[in-house]
Amino acid sequence: MLFQMKPRFLPTFTFTVCALAFYLISISCTNFFYPLLKTTPFLDTFSTNNKIRDPPQATATADSRTNLSHLVFGLVGSEQAWHHRKAYIESWWRPNGTRGYLFLDKAPSPGLLPWPETSPPYRVSDDLKELLNKSEIRAQRMVHGIMEVLREVDYENFRWLVMGDDDSIFFVDNMVDVLATYDHTKYYYLGGNSEFILSNYLFSFNQAFGGGGIILSYPLAKALARDMENCLRRYVFLNSADNTTRACIADIGANLSPQKGNHQIDFRGDISGLLLSHPLSPLLSLHHFDMVEPIFPGTDRFESTRLLMKAAAADQSRMLQQTICHHRQSNWSFSISWGYSAQIFERIMPRSYLQMPVETFKPWVRTPRPPNYLFNTRKPSRDPCEAPHAFFFESVEKKTESDEILTSYSRAWPRDLPACSSSGNHSADYIQRIQVFSPANKRTQVDRCECCEIVGVDSIKAEIKFRECMTDEIIA
Structure with missing residues (x-):
């Protein structure tokens, strides 16, 4: 299940030798x-x-x-x-x-x-x-x-x-x-x-x-x-x-x-952690969907692909681009992977931390020890101040009157954790939907991410509006 990977212990030397032997055998017969x-x-x-x-x-x-x-x-x-x-x-x-x-x-x-x-x-x-x-x-x-x-x-x-x-x-x-x-x-x-x-x-x-x-x-x-x-x-x-x-x-x-936007996807299991923290580069390709779990909960691989491409049909330039903003009144951090998923963390987190993918995935084959990947990762956590509330893309709509695109993200499952006590016990359990308004025009600037504002939080949903970052704005 997405975001429910348990940490693995380092294998023994004997297991290491066996794993590498399995790898050498497997690459001779796999299609990949x-x-x-x-x-x-x-x-x-x-x-x-x-x-x-x-x-x-x-x-x-x-x-x-x-x-x-x-x-x-x-x-x-x-x-x-x-x-x-x-x-x-x-x-x-x-x-x-x-x-x-x-x-x-x-x-x-x-x-x-x-x-x-x-x-x-x-x-x-x-x-x-x-x-x-x-x-x-x-x-x-x-x-x-x-x-x-x-x-x-x-x-x-x-x-x-x-x-x-x-x-x-x-x-x-x-x-x-x-x-x-x-x-x-x-x-x-x-x-x-x-x-x-x-x-x-x-x-x-x-x-x-x-x-x-x-x-x-x-x-x-x-x-x-x-x-x-x-x-x-x-x-x-x-x-x-x-x-x-x-x-x-x-x-x-x-x-x-x-090109950072070309993705071989040499992983196993749940790749949501990677897709939630895509590099600041246009998404060009994905691969190996037969070898990973469906990227949306409650769907099969082909349904997941169609749902992702539904968002892409509205605006490819923002696909998977990570945008982060903070709700200071509640000490919440919002992280949006446009067209895919949204998260709420119950404390203020800087972009430098949130841009590191959570290691929800497994390597293509088991290896003796890290490093496994060409990028830094962080481990999944059940700490109430670290574990996110997870929402996934559900629908997209073009708002012609305001020249915007509205994407909606619905809660995937209950977080089942207490509120983060160190940031004021402001639970986000009641939020069931996140609505994101982004400009209808294609985004051509790639030297810097977009910023956002939380324009409304009510009893069931949060509304977020994307905008270009101000000259000296700090996302932390």
């Missing part, structure tokens, strides 16, 4: 990791002709602002998994808006036909067994998908290639806004690390993890596609798609530009 590097000598380079065309003269001017039509998506998945994973992709895919392809490992079975217009058009991946002289080509199939996308698409206005998995959830409006800040005529390789330190250590701290999205500018994607078969032969001993992609790109001369 690939085996470790083998120290096989490099193979000779072969010359090939991948028939990658140069784009015709674009109809849009080179300095026009990037928009959704400039992005092409390449999603790689399995026919077997698509039966239940298509709901993730369809939650963000926009027929006649987004463009790209889903590459399956084999032709769809009759149960998937006729192919719906709500899904990306599909293609069947090339068979690489003969090319690479090996039977296990799943990792290489994903990398080769980059070339296969370029082989399919109309190059007109093509600026960015976004590769993902069949369970990647992309926030395309935010992606467009972030990519608009980069020069698409240069060689750019964008994406996010794994949140789990061991994953980065075993594969690379310099790679984008593909489930969270690998984003390539068109010139880099074209250069990679032209050298694709050579590079796959050069790194045939690598059985990690993401690491192979990194290696091929490094040989072209480009390196990763990390």
Whole structure:
């Protein structure tokens, strides 16, 4: 259950060895990791002709602002998994808006036909067994998908290639806004690390993890596609798609530009602690929803995804952005993760503390000891002055008369704790709903978070209004 994780004790040395052994075995068979590097000598380079065309003269001017039509998506998945994973992709895919392809490992079975217009058009991946002289080509199939996308698409206005998995959830409006800040005529390789330190250590701290999205500018994607078969032969001993992609790109001369909004989600269990304290960066992607608990109480994974995207449809620029304000009369702290959740703490807490995620989640696999994550965390607490009252997103409404968006968050469960005595015994148990009014306009400022005011507290609800922070305002 959300926010009900119990602290775990450090495993013994014997358990540590077993856990790491389990990890090494599991990554060889899971759909989410690939085996470790083998120290096989490099193979000779072969010359090939991948028939990658140069784009015709674009109809849009080179300095026009990037928009959704400039992005092409390449999603790689399995026919077997698509039966239940298509709901993730369809939650963000926009027929006649987004463009790209889903590459399956084999032709769809009759149960998937006729192919719906709500899904990306599909293609069947090339068979690489003969090319690479090996039977296990799943990792290489994903990398080769980059070339296969370029082989399919109309190059007109093509600026960015976004590769993902069949369970990647992309926030395309935010992606467009972030990519608009980069020069698409240069060689750019964008994406996010794994949140789990061991994953980065075993594969690379310099790679984008593909489930969270690998984003390539068109010139880099074209250069990679032209050298694709050579590079796959050069790194045939690598059985990690993401690491192979990194290696091929490094040989072209480009390196990763990390994005804090791309999330691999290498966790297990309840990830609400992470989503409640998102970095000050636009949310670009989420992944591995099959491996974590539903993010909203009382829903399944697909219902949770649809509910999250309902908020995203109203305002992606504020999705999961954390806003904090204080009710001084009651000594309460409010923390809002827009479009997802709200919390009340019964004492005044500074932003420096509340921005650290609560470790409600577990690492991808158990490890001997911390650190496990690329960010600082705090442990869940049952201290009445530390434990929050939890509220989750329920509805969104556009208020045209006031040019605002109203999001409502309802109490998830009773806190079942006494009031915080050190701050005056001001219990928030009676609050059942939090209503948040935010500006209807897209937020473009990312150097500083928004601030808020508690504009009303009555017998059942609290009302909060977002605003830009004042010049010298301190959130503490």
